[in-house]
Amino acid sequence: MTAPHAEPPAPTLKPWRGWLDAWAHWGTLVLVTGRLLAWACLPSSYRGRYWSALAEQLVAASLPTVGWYAVLSALFGQMLIRIVVVTALSYGLTPYAVEMVVRVLVLELIPLTAALFVLLRVTLGHGQALRQLRASGAFDAAMRAGEDPLRLYVLPRMLGAVFATLLLVLVSAALALVLAYLNLYGLTPWALAGYTRAVGQIFDPAVTLVFVLKTLGCALAVAVVPQAGAFERTPVGEVRVLVRTAAVLLVVELLSLIGNYY
Template identity: 45%
Template sequence: MLLLGAIALVLAFSPSTYTREHRRATARQIYLGAWQVLPWFTALSALISLVIIRIVLVTALSYGLSRFGLEMVVRVLVLELIPLAAAMFVALRAGMAFNAAVLDPLASDRSEQAAWRLRRNLVAEVSGNAFAVLSLAIVSSVLVLVLAYLNVYGLSPWGLDDYTRTVGRVFEPTVAIGFGIKTLLFGLAVAVIPAAAMMEIQRFGRNGESTTQPGAVRLLFVLTVIEAASLAVKYF
């Protein structure tokens, strides 16, 4: 898994990789993994986030802690739940399949030509899935920030000063850098782990383990470790 991730990163940053065929394949994966699902994923996340925002704000108001409600919304939704939800969504929809139409036949074909075709598609798949996680997380986070402002201050522009101070207090430099690193690691995990699992199947066979998606348990474990490490660094 680590070796495949290193190879994918080296190939992604190598100028010789970006031939016309590769650019077309990468654009297709970005379209399928991110752009095609961006509108309805954003709408769904906005609907769920709106419910959570109202619950948090009303609860904080009932306990006389309304000044902390907005900060709690930003910390819980934007910093933690939205990136994790984006990673899980991409993993379930695209990452686990790893272009099943191409790789399922390759799993039983162990010829050199099949291995070459697998390597040819590697960077496109990894880049597309990683970009999907980043784009879904960033767009949804921005929308949640807008919804949080509207729920607290309405359409009035007079709350911008207090709002920007609150959000700025949450997104201090170390937290902002950690948020970016965590989201990037989520994207790399979703992109690399299913691919590594499919390559193991191609090399060693299924060994009767065909009832679950390749790499599902491993991916869930890695995402949990990344999230736990992020929480530990920020709050401990």
């Protein structure tokens, strides 16, 4: 007697699960980013209890980071500037030393390093903190009270991280320009007019616009991507948060390179 014919196994979605998860993640990221930017454009988000939460996050994100980052940025900037200046002098390219320092250090490296510093020091733990708030019922309590949890808990953290990134970029860019002048001309004030003219020629309107957009893009990437993981169905580990944030930063960097050099 022959054995009954076995039914073939039903098809599963395992081969497509990775793609579906990726689309769900990017969809969640776009949705959360859009809602946060909409709340950030409203003046009412900066009043009353929202201002208290925002002020707390601004201090918590910027105060512990600015000192250490200024020291590390000065050391790294001095090392890189010295290498560029010595190389330019050895090849007789002294007139181009200022442009090389500004374009390599200020335009390209400083926004990325500031964003990564804020990511590692500030925003990497925001996703875990938000998941704990959701588990404790704080999000449900806010919704029952007629509040948007994104506006109450996520928006202050996002704005604090963006402010911290912009502050670090401003501090490190100022330090880099001062160190570049000292390495090129020393303590004399007589070269200041030519130096400022050379820097101003580099920062034309197009380059300035790309630099501002790149800085804002990097700041939003490290501020939103770690928090968006808290709204996914499955928990997101720190390694995946780092990979996703690095992917967004890479896209921002590629767009800035296209804007500056093509």
